[in-house]
Amino acid sequence: IVCFLNEIEKTYKVFFESTLSFSHIDLFLDTQMSQNPRHNCGKSNEQQHSAHSEWSSSTDNRNNQYSWYKFDKEAKEFQKKMEAVQQEIIDNLMKLSSSSISIAFNIHPNIDFLIDEPVLIAAEEPLFDITNEKVDVNNMATRLACQSTAMLEKIMKLAEDTGVPFNNKFRLELRPASFFNKHIENNLWQLRMNVDPVNWFDLQWHQCNNNEENHRERLAKARSYIQKYRSFVAEEMRHTPLHEPIIAPDYCGNRLTCKNKNYYPDHARHANIICKAIAKGQRNDGDRECGQYLMNEYIVMEWPVKPIMQLLKDKTYNSMEQGIDENFDIDQLHFIFTANKETIRDLVIFPMPPWHLSNKDLIQLPLFWATVIIASKMLHRELQKKLSSEEQMWPIEAIEINFGEWETAESYDKRHIDCHGHAHLLLALSFMNACDDTFFRVLKGRVNQPPDYLRQNAHSLQFERLQNHEFDSKQMASLFTLLTNIEEKQNEMYKDLQMVKKDMQGVKEDMQGVKEDMQGLKEDMQGLKKDMQGVKEDMQGLKKDMQDVKKKWMFQSCSKQ
Structure with a gap:
């Protein structure tokens, strides 16, 4: 083996001095190895190796x-x-x-x-x-x-x-903690x-x-x-x-x-x-x-x-x-x-x-x-x-x-x-x-x-x-913001409606008072009507009395004449 290696080294020097490429040397080595049966002497079991x-x-x-x-x-x-x-x-x-x-x-x-x-x-x-x-x-x-x-x-x-493929790619690293x-x-x-x-x-x-x-x-x-x-x-x-x-x-x-x-x-x-x-x-x-x-x-x-x-x-x-x-x-x-x-x-x-x-x-x-x-x-x-x-x-x-x-x-x-x-x-x-x-x-x-x-x-x-x-997430956040704004506006509208309802309740109460006042006024008008009727009757009685007095005066006047 040593002689064989020396032979290769000498041959390499010749090739090197002739400026041959390494590919020529590889070709030469392959040829020499294939021709020399002793290159396999280190293998005790060809199948195993x-x-x-x-x-x-x-x-x-x-x-x-x-x-x-x-x-x-x-x-x-x-x-x-x-x-x-x-x-x-x-x-x-x-x-x-x-x-x-x-x-x-x-x-x-x-x-x-x-x-x-x-x-x-x-x-x-x-x-x-x-x-x-x-x-x-x-x-x-x-x-x-x-x-x-x-x-x-x-x-x-x-x-x-977890079913997550953590074993597909990972890296072990040893470096200073600092x-x-x-x-x-x-x-x-x-x-x-x-x-x-x-x-x-x-x-x-x-x-x-x-x-x-x-x-x-x-x-x-x-x-x-x-x-x-x-x-x-x-x-x-x-x-x-x-x-x-x-x-x-x-x-x-x-x-x-x-x-x-x-x-x-x-x-x-x-x-x-x-x-x-x-x-x-x-x-x-x-x-x-x-x-x-x-x-x-x-x-x-x-x-x-x-x-x-x-x-x-x-x-x-x-x-x-x-x-x-x-x-x-x-x-x-x-x-x-x-x-x-x-x-x-x-x-x-x-x-x-x-x-x-x-x-x-x-x-x-x-x-x-x-x-x-x-x-x-x-x-x-x-x-x-x-x-x-x-x-x-x-x-x-x-x-x-x-x-x-x-x-x-x-x-x-x-x-x-x-x-x-x-x-x-x-x-x-x-x-x-x-x-x-x-x-x-x-x-x-x-x-x-x-x-x-x-x-x-x-x-x-x-x-x-x-x-x-x-x-x-931004889309969801935008949607959430939009929904929040709508909800806030709905709350404001609800508050306004509650105020309107409250105002309407006040109006209703006021109208009820007006109704009661109108009812009292109606009753007063009814009393006034009755009073006016009494006055009318009194005026009619007075008119009758005046007519009677007039007739009586006229009668008396005629009598004097």
Whole structure:
């Protein structure tokens, strides 16, 4: 095998001096491998290993384990240095283990929503002192794994109990607690499970039971969340990198089935590292080969698992073994660190193929969390050395792991519902500016801001739910106002009618008085009529008397004559 590799290296140099493209070299390597029957000597059972048969880094020979830097001396020296640094940090941590600080914790922590936010937390559990060199890494890694497991279980239970698809998309995030609360002055970190804010709103809305007052309260809380987080992270101007970032050439998208590279020298490159493990539940059309590939140009380093296991106790080791394929020895397992394909401040960590884990598997392993913690400490130490400074500039701003649709959003195949496990270590700008040809060369120039997930959450809640509900609510509010105005006018009219009724009652009473007065007047008139009748009769009697007197006088006058 060694002779064969030497032959390949010599041939590569000849091709390189002749300025042949990498596609020619790939074609040559494929031809040589197909002609040499000894390249399969590391496979004891072809059927068992058929899912990984074309993974070029899975042999028993350590020289083949690091195929990505085989012809890059600088990368090879950097890899050796990083493994030495890894071992040194682990040795130091083991020396401190007897005096390190362990924190009591609940293996099954209580997980619930943060008040008025689509976030699950373990509010009763202590936070994580990531930056403290004296804290027990094993203890912290186990706590993180327990909380992650409890949060996963909570997500599944919410989806089952409520019918709201909380398990379709969610994100685990570990970052300083002071990021969310500027009044916190310590360096403690908090683990948070961010759920889809649209699903969170739907659950809150359903719990209102069609109560209009509760609806308005939920809308106000959702609006408050949007106003808080849509500009919570200051949007950065596009940075001008101090160094030109490395950009990989195009890679073939049909990496699992493509045969064109054997016939077309100018065909897009094929990755050396491809996960061909059968991934259960990764696609919606059945179990297929994973297909995760890593571009050589973006690989930063590998870290073997075995040294990290020295730091973890037996209980942790046993729980970790459950996530390891039985066909692979722990001596062969590695985590591999790569730059993001975008030129952003992101260091991505994968279980190196053929070791296949999903993100749900990954976050439940104390081994994964221990690796992340130790890597953080390594980056911090290397940055201090680079800058010759003891200043506590922590190089990692956050650790994020996506799930479901948030994980597969950029997948080339929309049938994916899961991916090969990976976590994003979001790096500080101060660290990225320090990267150059001598310091984490692959990361140089990748200074742009990572995605602002908080702003994205606020945007989706605004346009997928709140906008329509607020519009409906405004219409209902307008209708309610209109009905209220009508009701007020009706009340005013009722009051006016009551006043009219009262006035009419007064008029009625007055008319009754008038009637009584008229009746009295009538009676008086009747009496007057009677009196007038009496006067008339008296006048008639007087007239008669006057006539009698007249007759008598006339008679007397006649008598005298």
